[in-house]
Amino acid sequence: MRSGIACLLIEHRLDQVAVERAEEPPAQSSGGKYRTVIPLPPEGAPTTQG
Numbered sequence: 392m393r394s395g396i397a398c399l400l401i402e403h404r405l406d407q408v409a410v411e412r413a414e415e416p417p418a419q420s421s422g423g424k425y426r427t428v429i430p431l432p433p434e435g436a437p438t439t440q441g
Contacts (some may be wrong), residue, residue, distance in 0.1 A: 393410055400408050417425055 393412065397410050400406060400410070419425060
């Protein structure tokens with residue numbers, strides 16, 4: 392997963408962004424939300440419009 396995210400960032404010329412694994416497990420923010428990573432569809436793949 393981590394290498395896939397790193398490759399995605401490089402493909403989008405965002406190689407200055409560092410991907411780090413946290414020591415602690417995911418935790419809810421004060422607003423009760425988790426931060427999630429939503430993968431982009433592969434280039435050229437059809438997208439759905441909602």
